[in-house]
Amino acid sequence: IKSDGVGGLFVVGRYRDQAVNYPYQHQIRAQHIDSRGQVSWSPVSGVVAVDSLMLPARFYGAMQCLPDTTLVIGWHEEVQYNPYLFRGYLQAINRQGHVLYDGRGVPLDTTQLSTPIYNLVQSTQDSSVLAVWSGGDSTLWVQKYDHLLHPIWDQNVKIAEAVESKSQATPDGAGGVVVV
Numbered sequence: 001i002k003s004d005g006v007g008g009l010f011v012v013g014r015y016r017d018q019a020v021n022y023p024y025q026h027q028i029r030a031q032h033i034d035s036r037g038q039v040s041w042s043p044v045s046g047v048v049a050v051d052s053l054m055l056p057a058r059f060y061g062a063m064q065c066l067p068d069t070t071l072v073i074g075w076h077e078e079v080q081y082n083p084y085l086f087r088g089y090l091q092a093i094n095r096q097g098h099v100l101y102d103g104r105g106v107p108l109d110t111t112q113l114s115t116p117i118y119n120l121v122q123s124t125q126d127s128s129v130l131a132v133w134s135g136g137d138s139t140l141w142v143q144k145y146d147h148l149l150h151p152i153w154d155q156n157v158k159i160a161e162a163v164e165s166k167s168q169a170t171p172d173g174a175g176g177v178v179v180v
Contacts, residue, residue, distance in 0.1 A: 010032055012063055066129060069093070075117065091149075130176070142157050
């Protein structure tokens with residue numbers, strides 16, 4: 001659940017479509033509830049942000065509300081039935097409830113496998129989001145994306161090695177992020 005910043009909220013979660021054969025029967029769905037308590041997006045069961053997934057038993061995702069895209073969702077999926085290897089992605093849904101990207105969305109890193117995304121932080125300077133995730137070797141990475149999920153920085157930035165636990169992040173007030 002995430003506040004929309006104007007009295008409403010977003011709800012995002014995993015949905016299991018029992019009409020589809022295992023293992024690709026999961027979806028990530030999102031819904032917006034406005035400040036009057038009304039469901040904003042159609043269908044009422046939620047907008048399908050990502051379809052045909054083999055998600056782990058416990059789905060972890062991150063959300064951030066941006067002024068231009070409304071909702072950014074960070075999520076991960078297992079790679080080749082290996083519970084320790086993941087690919088991370090970002091997906092965005094605009095104010096009208098339309099998903100910006102087909103398929104899984106924008107990959108966090110195309111060069112290596114990763115562990116789950118840890119945090120999405122809205123920049124205090126502009127309509128951008130900073131994604132923080134851990135690489136397959138427990139190296140912590142960050143990248144800044146614009147409201148259409150295009151990378152802003154020339155490359156992903158390595159910020160720590162051998163990270164053992166979930167990190168927390170907050171904007172630094174100057175367009176960057178502080179990670180603990």
